[in-house]
Structure formats: structure tokens, C-alpha cells
Amino acid sequence: MVKVDYLQNITSLAKRRGFIFPSSEIYGGFAAVYDYGHYGTLLKNNIRDAWWRAMVQLRDDVVGLDSAIFMHPTTWKASGHVDSFDDPQVDCKKCKSRWRADHILEQFGISADKQPIEFLNAELDKLRQDKKLKCANCGSTDLTQAKRFSLMVKSNLGSPTDALSEENAVYLRPETCGGIYLEYKNTLDATRVKLPFGIAQVGKAFRNEIVARQFIFRTREFEQMEMQYFLHPSMMKEKYEEWKQVRWNWYLEYGMGEDIIRWYEHEKLAHYASEAYDIEYNFKALGGFKEVEGIHARGDWDLSQHSKFSGQDLSYTDSQSGEKFIPHIIETSAGLNRLVFMFLDYAYCEEGEGEEKRTVLKFDKRLSPIKAAVFPLLKNKPELVAKAREIYDMLKLEFMCEFDDNGNIGKRYRRQDEIGTPYCVTVDFDSLEKGDVTVRDRDTMAQERVKISALSDYFRDFL
Numbered sequence: 453m454v455k456v457d458y459l460q461n462i463t464s465l466a467k468r469r470g471f472i473f474p475s476s477e478i479y480g481g482f483a484a485v486y487d488y489g490h491y492g493t494l495l496k497n498n499i500r501d502a503w504w505r506a507m508v509q510l511r512d513d514v515v516g517l518d519s520a521i522f523m524h525p526t527t528w529k530a531s532g533h534v535d536s537f538d539d540p541q542v543d544c545k546k547c548k549s550r551w552r553a554d555h556i557l558e559q560f561g562i563s564a565d566k567q568p569i570e571f572l573n574a575e576l577d578k579l580r581q582d583k584k585l586k587c588a589n590c591g592s593t594d595l596t597q598a599k600r601f602s603l604m605v606k607s608n609l610g611s612p613t614d615a616l617s618e619e620n621a622v623y624l625r626p627e628t629c630g631g632i633y634l635e636y637k638n639t640l641d642a643t644r645v646k647l648p649f650g651i652a653q654v655g656k657a658f659r660n661e662i663v664a665r666q667f668i669f670r671t672r673e674f675e676q677m678e679m680q681y682f683l684h685p686s687m688m689k690e691k692y693e694e695w696k697q698v699r700w701n702w703y704l705e706y707g708m709g710e711d712i713i714r715w716y717e718h719e720k721l722a723h724y725a726s727e728a729y730d731i732e733y734n735f736k737a738l739g740g741f742k743e744v745e746g747i748h749a750r751g752d753w754d755l756s757q758h759s760k761f762s763g764q765d766l767s768y769t770d771s772q773s774g775e776k777f778i779p780h781i782i783e784t785s786a787g788l789n790r791l792v793f794m795f796l797d798y799a800y801c802e803e804g805e806g807e808e809k810r811t812v813l814k815f816d817k818r819l820s821p822i823k824a825a826v827f828p829l830l831k832n833k834p835e836l837v838a839k840a841r842e843i844y845d846m847l848k849l850e851f852m853c854e855f856d857d858n859g860n861i862g863k864r865y866r867r868q869d870e871i872g873t874p875y876c877v878t879v880d881f882d883s884l885e886k887g888d889v890t891v892r893d894r895d896t897m898a899q900e901r902v903k904i905s906a907l908s909d910y911f912r913d914f915l
């Protein structure tokens with residue numbers, strides 16, 4: 453049996469069908485940055501909206517925020533990012549490829565996450581002595597020692613372009629939660645929330661990643677969907693378990709089976725954290741389980757640090773007991789682009805043989821970029837085209853739809869399968885007489901006749 457190269461196939465489908473393009477291609481490309489085309493944008497927005505619905509709309513205890521990408525530079529000193537948000541870099545002296553030391557060690561089964569550089573170099577030396585350390589690109593054994601490489605991205609915002617010195621550098625946020633901590637007090641004062649409560653936001657983050665080779669899995673510009681839940685420390689255990697369950701169930705709700713997602717427990721915790729688990733998804737395209745979301749118990753570190761560095765009192769006073777304390781935090785942090793990749797990877801299927809062969813994206817129907825495509829059976833019959841247009845104009849008021857009269861019906865089905873459209877509606881001569889149309893289901897390819905007047909209800913039931 454021919455082995456399917458899922459990474460290659462998904463990447464090329466994503467480009468060919470207008471989901472995701474490599475950035476700045478006409479100038480030769482710009483590594484680890486991607487642009488989202490029409491269908492990619494729709495898919496990404498649907499995933500974002502599904503998250504927002506579950507995390508904000510359906511909850512009484514979480515409110516929203518959209519904080520700025522640029523923040524006061526002291527934010528990142530207080531959070532420790534300026535001093536220690538870095539990854540260990542190893543270079544191949546021969547071909548100049550860059551690698552992450554922790555990733556190299558993990559391939560040899562050595563747990564290297566968040567380990568000090570001395571530990572990493574000692575382990576790399578052992579591999580070197582055993583002649584096992586090689587560049588995965590060119591095979592050379594001439595690799596450098598590991599050194600710290602800061603992931604912070606700097607800008608000169610507010611200063612002249614030629615004056616990017618250490619004192620006047622501002623940073624593009626490396627994670628969205630920084631904005632949540634800084635707006636915790638304003639949110640508390642301006643909304644009617646009481647502890648425990650959460651603040652959720654979706655937005656861009658920037659990291660100068662050392663290596664970014666796996667399509668949109670790890671990019672230098674990406675979006676996060678983060679929620680920070682503020683609470684009294686006595687509630688931490690109970691609420692942490694609750695949030696783990698909430699986030700796990702969200703993946704199940706959107707089609708993931710218990711066999712393709714799993715928990716990964718961090719052995720090495722940041723000094724302020726009491727528990728940290730990731731949800732990992734088994735990527736066909738990456739050949740194994742990889743992190744898509746982290747759920748972390750962060751103690752009172754964040755607000756204490758911002759209190760200390762800003763001189764502002766960020767404590768909370770319980771209105772009933774009068775107790776004053778710095779709230780502890782549970783964080784749920786998912787990568788939106790990584791979830792786009794996950795849903796693409798999950799949905800991607802190649803089915804059938806010969807003439808019957810098709811590639812289909814079997815997204816959960818609610819996440820599909822286009823919900824229904826409307827076709828006239830024949831392009832050169834004005835009465836069919838007019839009826840199909842009329843149905844399209846009706847449906848588009850409620851659903852993201854597409855009108856297509858190019859090529860034969862078989863070709864149109866294939867195209868819609870490749871962008872994951874759950875329903876195709878074909879208008880034929882019977883439609884003009886009897887007022888019904890053929891609705892074809894993406895997954896089963898079954899067709900049924902549905903009254904035009906009942907179409908909206910029909911889709912609403914499924915979507």
C-alpha cells in the first residue's frame with residue numbers, strides 16, 4: 453500500500469484551495485509566517501467562535517477582553533519573559549541548520565522540557581561521545597553547544613526607526629494572557645463579576661521561534677485563545693479539575709475521539725505552577741501526538757509580580773468574609789492556528805479508487821467554511837440559473853453559501869468536498885415544476901429531495 457504523505461497533501465490542498473498561503477511568496481517567502489485565504493479565514497473564525505461560545509457566551513463566570521498587542525515594556529520584565537523566555541538553540545556548523553536542543557534530546561527519549569542549559573549540554577555531550585549526535589538535515593556531527601535564544605520579538609514603537617536600543621525597545625506580546633493580567637483590576641471594577649471568574653481573549657502573539665518547520669504547527673506570528681480564571685486558592689483543586697473536563701469535552705464535542713487526544717502531564721513545572729497538563733492531538737501529518745492546548749494552575753505569581761512591579765494593589769477583598777488576598781489563576785491556553793491545523797488534519801480523508809477517488813474534508817459541519825453550495829444543473833439554461841440564484845440569495849442571509857455553475861456537477865461536488873462543504877444543493881427542471889431540489893450530503897454522498905421552502909429548516913437542524 454502506498455504511504456500517504458499527509459503533511460505534503462494537506463499543505464498543498466490548503467494552498468490550492470485557498471485555505472493557507474505561505475507569506476510573501478512573490479518575494480521568495482518569509483519563513484514561519486502564513487496568510488489565511490478565504491476558506492482558511494472562515495474556518496479559523498468558526499473555530500474561534502466555537503471557542504468563544506463555549507468559554508464566554510454560555511458561561512456566567514467568564515467575560516471577554518481584546519487587549520492591545522503592544523504593552524508597557526515593564527509587563528514583560530515583571531512576568532520574567534525578558535530575562536528567561538528562551539529556547540535552547542543548537543546550530544549545525546556545516547549546513548547552518550538550526551535546531552532546538554530539547555527537541556533533539558526528546559528524540560532520544562530524554563525528557564528535556566524546561567531543563568537548565570547545563571543539563572542539556574551534558575546530555576548532548578554524552579550523545580556526542582557515543583557518536584549519536586548528528587544534524588538531521590545533512591548528517592554532520594559538527595553541532596554547536598546549546599545556547600539560550602530569546603523568543604521575544606522587539607519593535608521600536610514610539611521611537612525613531614533607527615533607535616532600537618535596549619532602553620527604548622518595546623515587545624510584541626509573546627502570549628495574550630499578559631493583557632488579561634493588566635486588565636484584571638479594570639474588569640473587576642467595571643463589570644459585575646465576583647471571584648471566581650475568568651477573562652477570555654483571542655488575539656495575536658509573536659515568538660521568535662528557533663525552528664518552525666511543520667506547516668502552521670509552530671509559526672512566529674500566531675493567534676491564541678486564552679482564558680485566565682481568578683479564584684481563591686482553596687478552590688484551586690476543584691476548579692482545576694473542572695476546567696480540565698470542560699476543555700476536554702470541547703474537543704469531543706467537535707468530533708475528536710478519546711483515542712486521538714490525550715493528556716500530557718508536565719513533569720518539570722515552572723516554579724510558580726502547581727499543576728500543568730496539555731491536551732495533545734495525534735496529528736496524522738506530524739506522525740504523533742503534539743500539544744494543542746495547555747491547562748495550567750499558576751498560583752498567585754502573575755498578579756503578585758504585576759503588583760510588585762507596578763506598585764498597584766491587585767489584591768481582592770471577599771465581600772462576605774472580608775479576607776484580602778491575591779487571587780490564584782487557572783489558565784487555559786489554546787493555539788488558534790494550531791487548532792486550524794488539527795481540524796484540517798482530522799478532517800482530511802482520501803477515499804475511493806479510480807474515477808471514484810475523492811479528497812474530502814470531513815469537518816464538524818458547524819466548523820465548515822461553507823455550509824451549502826448551490827448549483828444550477830446546467831449553466832446554459834437561464835431558468836435554472838435564475839432559480840439557483842434565488843435559492844442562494846435566500847440561504848446566504850443565514851448561512852455562508854456559495855454559488856457555482858462551473859464545470860459538470862461531478863467536478864463541482866469534488867471541489868466542495870475538498871473545502872469541506874457539508875451540503876450541495878442542485879436545481880434541476882423538476883425544481884421549477886415541483887419546487888424541490890436535490891441535497892447531497894458530503895460524508896455519505898447520499899442525495900435526497902427537499903422542498904425549497906423547507907431548506908433553511910433542513911440546514912438549521914443539521915448545523
Ligand code: ATP
Binds near residue numbers: 627661788790
Ligand atoms: P511549545 O512547548 O510547543 O513551544 P509552549 O508550551 O511554549 O509550546 P504555551 O506557551 O503553553 O506553549 O502556549 C499555549 C498554546 O499556544 C500552545 O498549546 C499552542 O497551541 C500555541 N502556541 C504556542 N506557540 C506557538 C507557535 N509558535 N505557533 C503556533 N501556536 C503556538
